[in-house]
Amino acid sequence: MNNIVRFSFFAFLFLVSCDVNINKDFVIPDNTTVENDLISVNGNINIGENCIVEANLSTVNGNIEIKKFTRIESSIQTVNGNISIIEKVKVDGDITSLTGLIEINNSTVVGNVSNISGDIEVNKIELDGDLISNFGKITIENNSEINGSVVIKANDEIPEKLRNVKIIISDSSVIQGDLVNDNRDVIVSVFIEEGSSIYGEIIDADLVDQIEDLDYK
Known part of the structure; x- marks a missing residue:
């Protein structure tokens, strides 16, 4: 099952408009609007405060952290990583982790x-x-x-x-x-x-x- 998930994930990379980092973190500053999907392989995704993320956030072997007053208009997913939502965040889509801790504080999730x-x-x-x-x-x-x-x-x-x-x-x-x-x-x-x-x-x-x-x- 895990192999199917990983294969589907990598196939997904070629079907969408996205920014991909391999062995490198995405660090998004405060007050930023993110329009493209962010996909990190062997790296983390860190979203600052008061951001608007209009696309998906995905990692393989990496963590995702969302800081306060940020809105995620799509979904968050990890394969072998943790997801941490600090506080006062709204996520319009799903939050999914294959293996890892999901921690959500003082926030709203629609999916x-x-x-x-x-x-x-x-x-x-x-x-x-x-x-x-x-x-x-x-x-x-x-x-x-x-x-x-x-x-x-x-x-x-x-x-x-x-x-x-x-x-x-x-x-x-x-x-x-x-x-x-x-x-x-x-x-x-x-x-x-x-x-x-x-x-x-x-x-x-x-x-x-x-x-x-x-x-x-």
Whole structure:
């Protein structure tokens, strides 16, 4: 599956109007408008404050960092990299990481947030789409609102030692949709702090009473 993703990514390079860096970072200064897709191979993408990014941001073996007051009008994706959104950012598209941490603070995302392996940490965000993962720890905190669902998707390639997903929902955070485990080979354990809520159904996931009951192996 990973090879298919990588092949699709590189094929994509030749089909779009984009700027490509290999073994070099993109560093976008504050107050900049970016019109072309930025694609970095073995390098990072760093977007400054108060920028407007009209196209996609993509890395292979690199991290993406978005600073405050910036608007991303399309999507963000990494293969083997972390995505960090500092605060007060709006993303109109999806945020996707194949392997790596996704961290979003005090921001709005119109699309989905998804990864295959790695943790997802959202803090005081509004997410219009779904939050999707295969395995890893998911933390939803500080008055975050997920207007879609939280979905653990099926993936036959998950190693046995990683078949435990831990989800923490705290600080008056809300999931408007469902919490769904679509992978019967994965054990999903959920801690919901008092004052936080899931308004939809909880499907094939176990609720724990105390955060200490989550066993992080």
